[in-house]
Each structure stands twice: as structure tokens, then as C-alpha cells.
Amino acid sequence: LYKDGDIHQGFQSLLSEVNRTGTQNLLRTANRLFGEKTCDFLPDFKESCQKFYQAELEELSFAEDTEECRKHINDWVAEKTEGKISEVLDAGTVDPLTKLVLVNAIYFKGKWNEQFDRKYTRGMLFKTNEEKKTVQMMFKEAKFKMGYVDEVHTQVLELPYVEEELSMVILLPDDNTDLAVIKAGGEL
Incomplete structure (x- = not known):
């Protein structure tokens, strides 16, 4: 403290x-x-x-x-x-x-440590609690740090930027996980 x-x-x-x-x-x-x-x-x-x-x-x-x-x-x-x-x-x-x-x-x-190639960007389904729609998604096949947080039923992916001092952390909840559970840290 x-x-x-x-x-x-x-x-x-x-x-x-x-x-x-x-x-x-x-x-x-x-x-x-x-x-x-x-x-x-x-x-x-x-x-x-x-x-x-x-x-x-x-x-x-x-x-x-x-x-x-x-x-x-x-x-x-x-x-x-x-x-x-x-x-x-x-x-x-x-x-x-x-x-x-x-x-x-x-x-x-910033620039990604592993650059995305625009030619692999394609329309993919994006889902929220309320809707599903097709959006343009970047695509990259590479090795990244990834984990799973049981308490909130969510995959975690780290995408580092150059120099690897900063990263974007992406949370991907399981299909049946309410976003309110993730926002509350699994305590709903």
C-alpha cells in the first residue's frame, strides 16, 4: 500500500x-x-x-x-x-x-513488432453482446504470447510494438461470456 x-x-x-x-x-x-x-x-x-x-x-x-x-x-x-x-x-x-x-x-x-500485411486484411464477423457484423480484420500468422483467464472465461493475446517496451493486450471472451463479467473482473 x-x-x-x-x-x-x-x-x-x-x-x-x-x-x-x-x-x-x-x-x-x-x-x-x-x-x-x-x-x-x-x-x-x-x-x-x-x-x-x-x-x-x-x-x-x-x-x-x-x-x-x-x-x-x-x-x-x-x-x-x-x-x-x-x-x-x-x-x-x-x-x-x-x-x-x-x-x-x-x-x-506505434509500429507493430510483427507488421501486418494489408493484403491479408479481410472481412470477418465481429460480435458484441447486442450484434454481429462484418468488419475489416488484420490477419497475421506468427507466434505471440497468449493465455487464458478462467475467472472471466477470456483468452488474452499480447501484440508487442517495436522495441517491445509497449504492447497491446487483447481480451477475447468465450462466446457465452457477458462483457459485464469481464468489466467486473469476474465478480458478477
Whole structure:
């Protein structure tokens, strides 16, 4: 278990490592607080957010122009995600009573350690709890780390990116497994 100070130091170290440069994979995080300008946020709070979480507090006027504030936050997210996420806040999610919004944005761009060849991409059946539809699926025949988690009746596949510092972990539940069971960690 962490002591309070250790948690903050841990996040500080994690953010430094995640945002490290000089690798073939690009992984960036950005954190920002958007606070109502009429509120007096404690200087210690603002300093701690910046020091430990690299989260600056930007003052906005939610009370005067809610929609403009929402658009401003969405624009910030779009910038930090290279336009991949353009609207994190839907209309109506902030109102004149909003005092503080914390936003985390993550951007990743990487290359697979084992590249997929586009010529093998084909339409395959994709299933969710509610529907089945054909989608374009990449295909690769290679050796990957794989396992099975009995508690949630799910296959686990690891797809490493170049340099093998980062991986995508794919969960494939058995056909009769409800996704709610996986989200709950097998405790439904």
C-alpha cells in the first residue's frame, strides 16, 4: 500500500516515463484542470497538480458562457490527441454550475513488432453482446504470447510494438461470456 506522498511521487514518475522521448513509439499524455474563474483554488492545490500530475489549472467562465467553455476544452483535447478525439464533452455535459473539469488525454502512435500485411486484411464477423457484423480484420500468422483467464472465461493475446517496451493486450471472451463479467473482473 502507498502512503499519500508515495502515490503522488508514483504518478510523477509514471508521467515522466510515459512521456519519454527517443523511442520509436510515440506515447504522450496530457492533463489539465479547467476551473471556474470565480472560484478561489488554493495555491498549494494548483502547485501540487502541476508538480505531480503535470496538470495546469486554466480558469474559464462556465457561469457566463458554458458552451464556449465546452468547445474550448474539446479543442484542447483535439490538439493533444492530434485530432483523433475531437469531442470529449458532449453538449449539455457542463453547465453554469460547473466548478472544475479534469481532463486526461492520451495519444499513441506505434509500429507493430510483427507488421501486418494489408493484403491479408479481410472481412470477418465481429460480435458484441447486442450484434454481429462484418468488419475489416488484420490477419497475421506468427507466434505471440497468449493465455487464458478462467475467472472471466477470456483468452488474452499480447501484440508487442517495436522495441517491445509497449504492447497491446487483447481480451477475447468465450462466446457465452457477458462483457459485464469481464468489466467486473469476474465478480458478477
